[in-house]
Each structure stands twice: as C-alpha cells, then as structure tokens.
Amino acid sequence: xxxxxxxxxxxxxxxxxxxxxxxxxxxxxxxxxxxxxxxxxxxxxxxxxxxxxxxxxxxxxxxxxxxxxxxxxxxxxxxxxxxxxxxxxxxxxxxxxxxxxxxxxxxxxxxxxxxxxxxxxxxxxxxxxxxxxxxxxxxxxxxxxxxxxxxxxxxxxxxxxxxxxxxxxxxxxxxxxxxxxxxxxxxxxxxxxxxxxxxxxxxxxxxxxxxxxxxxxxxxxxxxxxxxxxxxxxxxxxxxxxxxxxxxxxxxxxxxxxxxxxxxxxxxxxxxxxxxxxxxxxxxxxxxxxxxxxxxxxxxxxxxxxxxxxxxxxxxxxxxxxxxxxxxxxxxxxxxxxxxxxxxxxxxxxxxxxxxxxxxxxxxxxxxxxxxxxxxxxxxxxxxxxxxxxxxxxxxxxxxxxxxxxxxxxxxxxxxxxxxxxxxxxxxxxxxxxxxxxxxxxxxxxxxxxxxxxxxxxxxxx
Amino acid sequence: xxxxxxxxxxxxxxxxxxxxxxxxxxxxxxxxxxxxxxxxxxxxxxxxxxxxxxxxxxxxxxxxxxxxxxxxxxxxxxxxxxxxxxxxxxxxxxxxxxxxxxxxxxxxxxxx
Numbered sequence: 424x425x426x427x428x429x430x431x432x433x434x435x436x437x438x439x440x441x442x443x444x445x446x447x448x449x450x451x452x453x454x455x456x457x458x459x460x461x462x463x464x465x466x467x468x469x470x471x472x473x474x475x476x477x478x479x480x481x482x483x484x485x486x487x488x489x490x491x492x493x494x495x496x497x498x499x500x501x502x503x504x505x506x507x508x509x510x511x512x513x514x515x516x517x518x519x520x521x522x523x524x525x526x527x528x529x530x531x532x533x534x535x536x537x538x539x540x541x542x543x544x545x546x547x548x549x550x551x552x553x554x555x556x557x558x559x560x561x562x563x564x565x566x567x568x569x570x571x572x573x574x575x576x577x578x579x580x581x582x583x584x585x586x587x588x589x590x591x592x593x594x595x596x597x598x599x600x601x602x603x604x605x606x607x608x609x610x611x612x613x614x615x616x617x618x619x620x621x622x623x624x625x626x627x628x629x630x631x632x633x634x635x636x637x638x639x640x641x642x643x644x645x646x647x648x649x650x651x652x653x654x655x656x657x658x659x660x661x662x663x664x665x666x667x668x669x670x671x672x673x674x675x676x677x678x679x680x681x682x683x684x685x686x687x688x689x690x691x692x693x694x695x696x697x698x699x700x701x702x703x704x705x706x707x708x709x710x711x712x713x714x715x716x717x718x719x720x721x722x723x724x725x726x727x728x729x730x731x732x733x734x735x736x737x738x739x740x741x742x743x744x745x746x747x748x749x750x751x752x753x754x755x756x757x758x759x760x761x762x763x764x765x766x767x768x769x770x771x772x773x774x775x776x777x778x779x780x781x782x783x784x785x786x787x788x789x790x791x792x793x794x795x796x797x798x799x800x801x802x803x804x805x806x807x808x809x810x811x812x813x814x815x816x817x818x819x820x821x822x823x824x825x826x827x828x829x830x831x832x833x834x835x836x837x838x839x840x841x842x843x844x845x846x847x848x849x850x851x852x853x854x855x856x857x858x859x860x861x862x863x864x865x866x867x868x869x870x871x872x873x874x875x876x877x878x879x880x881x882x883x884x885x
Numbered sequence: 886x887x888x889x890x891x892x893x894x895x896x897x898x899x900x901x902x903x904x905x906x907x908x909x910x911x912x913x914x915x916x917x918x919x920x921x922x923x924x925x926x927x928x929x930x931x932x933x934x935x936x937x938x939x940x941x942x943x944x945x946x947x948x949x950x951x952x953x954x955x956x957x958x959x960x961x962x963x964x965x966x967x968x969x970x971x972x973x974x975x976x977x978x979x980x981x982x983x984x985x986x987x988x989x990x991x992x993x994x995x996x997x
Contacts, residue, residue, distance in 0.1 A: 426931040426967040426976060428914060430991035433980035435929070436917040440941060440994030449996050457914040470936045470997050482941050486948035493990060494921040505909065511901040520900055529905050537900035566907035575905045600973075656905045753970040802997065805934040816970075861970065 424449045428456050438462040438492040440485065442470055444669075448608070451666040455564045455659065459501070462492030471802055508554070508571045509540060524579075528661050531651055531676070535579035546574035549587035551873045558591065559598020562605035563667055564659030568594050572657055580649035585627060585883055586642065588870045589679075592708035593617050593650055596866040597658075602710070606862040608660040612670025613712040613859040615650050616758075618843055619681045620696035621706030623870060626880070629681035633847035636678055636760070636854075643678040650710075651676035677713060680845060686763035687844045690770040695843045698776065699867045706870035711756060711841075712863020717742035717855035722765050727772035730765060731782045738855035739787020739833045747789060747833040748798035748806060749860035751817055756839050756865050758856040762846040765853060780837040787834055792827025841865065920990060925955035929988035931979070932961035933968035936995040945992065959986045967993070 427437035441449045441463050453461040464485045470478065506512050513523045520537045524530045536542070547554055547570070554571040561568050570591060577590045597604050597615060607613070624631060630640040638644045655661050660668040687694050696707035720737045722730040743757050769779060791808050798806035808831065812822040821831050834840055846852060858864070873879065920926065928949070932938040938961070946958050964982055965975035983991065 424993065424996050426933075426979060427991060427993040429976055429979045430929070430931070430983060430988075430993070431914055431916050433983055434917050435983050435988055435991050436920050437991040437993060439996060440938070440992065442936070442995070442997035445996045455909075455911055457911050458916065466995075466997070470995070478937065478940070479944060482944040483948055485941075486945055486952075489945065489949070489992060490923065490952075493923070494919050496919055502913065503909075505906070506904040509903060512904045514899055514901040516897050516899055520902055523902075524905075537902045538905060539900050539902060543903065560910050561907075564909065565911040566909050569907055572905060572907045575903055579905060652905070657907045659906075802935045804937045805939065 424452065424461070427461060428453065428458055431458065431461075436493055438464055438489050440464050440466065442466045443468060447666040448669050452563045455667075460495070462495060464488035464492055471800065508569070511540075528665050529656055530579070531648065531655065535652075536581055538575045538578040542578045543571070543574045546577055546582075546584045546587045547571075549584050549873055549876075549879060550591060550871075552591070558594050561598060561658040563608070564657075566657050566659060568598050568653075568657050573653070576653045576656055577649050580652050581641070581645040582649055583627075583641065583645075583883070585880055586646055586649075588706075588872050589619065589623070589627075589646060589708055590649055592868040592870045593646070593710055594653060595868045596708060596710040597650070599866050601864060602866050603862050604654075604658050607654060607658060608668040608670065609859075609862060610669050610671045611714045611859050612673025613714040613863055614674040614677055615654070615710050615863060616677045616713040616856065617646060617650060617679045618695060618709040618711070618865075619679050619707070620684065620694050620701070620709075621704065621870065623706040623872075624681040624684070629679060631681040631683040631845045633849070635845040636680060638678055640678070643681065647676045647678040674713070674715075680760065680843060682843050683763060683845050683848075686766065686848060689763070690766040690844070692766060692770060692776055692844070695841060696867065698841065699865065701867065701869065706872070707867055708870055709865050709867040710863075711758065711865035712859040713758070713856045714746065714859040715742070715857045717857075720853040720855065722851055722853060725768060725772070727769050727774040727778070728782075730768060731774075731779055732786070734759070734779070734853060735783050735786040738853065739783050740789055742855045743787065743857055744789040744793075744833050745797055746857050746860075748794045748801075748803065750833075750835045750839070751794065751808065751811060751821070752803075752806070753861045754839070754864050755835065755860045756841060756858040757834070758841040758843065758858065759853055760843050760845055760856065761853045762850055763844055763848045764851045766844050768851075776842045777837070779842065780840050783840055784832065784834045784837040788830035788832055790828045791821070791831045794831060795827070923949060923953040923956050923990070926953070926989040927957045927959060927987050928990045928992055929959045929964065929983055929986060930961040931964055931967050931991055931993035933995060934966045935968065936997045938995045941994060942992070959988060
C-alpha cells in the first residue's frame, strides 16, 4: 500500500491488493498520507487458511476490482482543521473529561489525569528544551512529536513532572527512522519496552528488584503507560474502533525495565547501557520492541555451562526458536532479563556477558524445516533458507544439505542478544523477551537533565 | 444528555484540557488520472514477498492479458521486496524504476 502511494506521487496510477480484514487499516493509513480514495482490490477472507481452489477463484474475481479501481475517480484527502497545542478542547468535570477522551480515542481505556495547561507547564519546568521543539514525525499519521505533547501525554498517564527527561528520551528513540514506528500496528502486536540505566533510576525510585516488570511502582508503571498512550495519540496506532493497529491478539504496555546496576557491579559485569555504547554512570533510555515473553526460566548449578544450558534450551530453542526466521532475513535483538544471582554465579565461573552470548549463539538450534514452516505460516510465503544462503544473507552453514531436520542456529550474531540484570536478588530466574526483528530494534538515547535538576527535585519533594 | 456518571454537583471542579495529539505533517497527494482501458499499458508489479503474492500476480496477469491486447507486465523481481530488509532503499528507487520501465500502472500487494 505504501508502494502504491509512492507510485501515485510519481504520477503512476495504482491499485493495491489487500485482504478484507486490512482494508480499513489501508484506507486509514492512505488518508493519513494524503490520499482519500486509494484504489483497492479486496481479497475476501484469510489468505493463509484458504483452500487453493478458493484462493484461485478469489484472485480471479479480484481482476475485475483491479480494473474498476484503476478506472475510478480519485480524490485527494480533504484538509481537516485541528486544534493548536494550547487550545482548550474541552472543559468539564473529571468524569466528563474521561468520557470526552474515550469518545475521541485519546486514552488507553483507563481514566487519565486531565491535561490542563497548568499541569503541562509543571512538566515543562523539567526540561530546558522549548515546548515547540519537534522530536520527530511519527507515522502512520505523520504527526509531530513535540516536547509539548510529550508533557501532555505524560500528565495523562499519571507520570510525575520529574519524569519528563526520561519521557523525552523515550520519544526521541521511537522517533528515529530505524525504530520503524510505522510498523507498530503490524499483526504480531508488538509492544515497546523501555530499558533504563543510570543513577536516575534510583533517584526517581524505579523498581529494579523483585517484581521489576509488574505494575505497582509509579515510575516504572506510569512511564510504561505513557509510551502506549503516545503510541495511540501521536503515532495514531489504535485498535478498534480505530483502524491502524492490527495486532491480531497483541500485548499491552510494559512497565519500564530498570537495570539493577549495583548487582551488575557486584558481578563485575558492565551495564546494558555500556553494551549499547554509553559510559557507565550515564542516564540512558533504550527502547526496543517486544513481541513475546518466555516462561520463567530457573537456572541452577555452580558451573556456567549448567546454567547456560537451560537458557539455550528454553530462551533460545523454545522461546526464540519460533521467531528465529525473522532474524535469518533481517536484524533481530532478543533480550534476556536475568536475576542477580545467576549473573553472579556465571561471573564466579569466569564468564562475562560475551561468554554467555557466545554460548547461546553456539548452542541454541532448531530444525531448518521447522523455521521454514513457521515463516511460511506467518505469511512469508517466499521464505527459503536455501535462497537466503544463495543471496549471501545467511552463511553457508545454514544450508549444507536439503535435510529439513538439519539443525540451524537460532541466533544470528552473539552480540544481538541483550542481557539486563533485574528482578529478585533472592531467586535464580531469567525471562526472555523476543524482539520483533527490524520493527523496533533497540534505540538508545541519553537522558538530558535540565540545568536546575537538583534544585527542581528538591522543590518537588518539599 | 448526561448519564449518571457525568452528573455532578455545582461544587465539583471542572478542568479545561488540551489536545494530546500533534500537528499533522501529511500533505495531499496529487493523484494520477483514472485509466479505463488497459490495452497497450505497462503494469509494474510491486510485491512485499508475503501472502502468496507471486501466485496472485500469475493469476492476475493471465486474466488481464486475456482482456486487454498489448498489455505488458514488469515482474515484481525487477523492483525488489517492498517490505523486506532493504525496504527503504527499494521504495526510494521506485519512482526512477517506474520511469525506466515505462510503467503506466502499478499493482501493489499484499496487504494482510
């Protein structure tokens, strides 16, 4: 569909082939991109579960729609008048505000804190940037992400004003072209995950210990909620009655994952932010997509190989194995969250993060035929490991025979697996988070504090 | 009319609230004129390498060739995967590629 709009801009008449369940999304996105009546030939039903004879019949019928679509008059989308940032769009009671925001699809379904100008301005005190600064333009609705609307959505999510520097860094991360927020409404239903490093985690009372990924601590929870709200409101990705978020079953917002840097230091390892190229002690936000979570993975033993073997099996083969075909054709950044005791046990055995990454790379494997079947059923009907080896995308070891039972690696590069230390220090558990390939790769931004940060925090805590 | 949830006493505070969205940067697209006769036209096939698009194009080619004399098709492989690892590069080159191939029409798929 995006290719059709590029063709139209180039002066070439187009028609898009779209399955019926996605027509509403295609029209909404086309309209957001300036096209009112993009020609669509509709495939009725679900392509991947239709019988071959039905598929053939339906495509033959689509030929007529292709012809009709090319011949139909097409209008440009009308320009809508929208409010300015400081315009008061509604005045009413708390319940009235909730109803108004619900009706306009401006909430996540939960009540919000009313974004009054006064509350927004309190947030703006915690940044030295101008409220009008544009942090990026977010697809699919192509709306400007600004310091102002970060503050508005931060208020709504129940954040404290002092979270503002973290909110700005998170939005900067998702605004980068490499993050590909335009794919944030794809059917896997992925969700952004914010990872936080640096002394600000302790300063603002983030939970990096027991229950780290559970709602309940204001900093972790409200900032996680903020990003989901921002996703809906500024990127414009909304589930029904909206049309642009097509997550089939999908996931809901993640709380912020704050790394336990004291535990990292005790293990003699380096923080995740240093792995990402920053200096230890920097306040850093990393955002990446997360499409599924593993079981809790309990690792025991006093030898690194004993601990790592279970991770290779459960995190590697069982959890990431299913989605490994995405990494075979593109970038892919799974994430392992590890409770401190396991990191310390590995470190006692002389292992660094790099040793563990290498072990997982070498030992997590699945049958090639299984990866190809998973890819085909997802809709990658052209996927072939043999073809990826022939075009140089994959190394030769992936296709040394045609045996579908030959084992191939789950992880394409050792360093693509991120490792973060968090969770209960009194237990020996990991969880794996599966990234959605090139859609939402990890993007990191340093948190910029205002010049009067310390003073402002003191004032807040009086 | 207010329901019971929105009824309030005169003493209940009210809030003037601002808009949580951002300015739209979307520009209207000038669209190309409709084409009612495909005879002699050149059709560029754009594929995202998903959902059996190769089979779809095979069937569509056959049906349209039977109906419109002189219609020509530029195979999707000439343009590259419009939603693959090199998506931005492929899509960025599309206007030039369409000109080079003399395309009058694009059929693009598959959205699902």
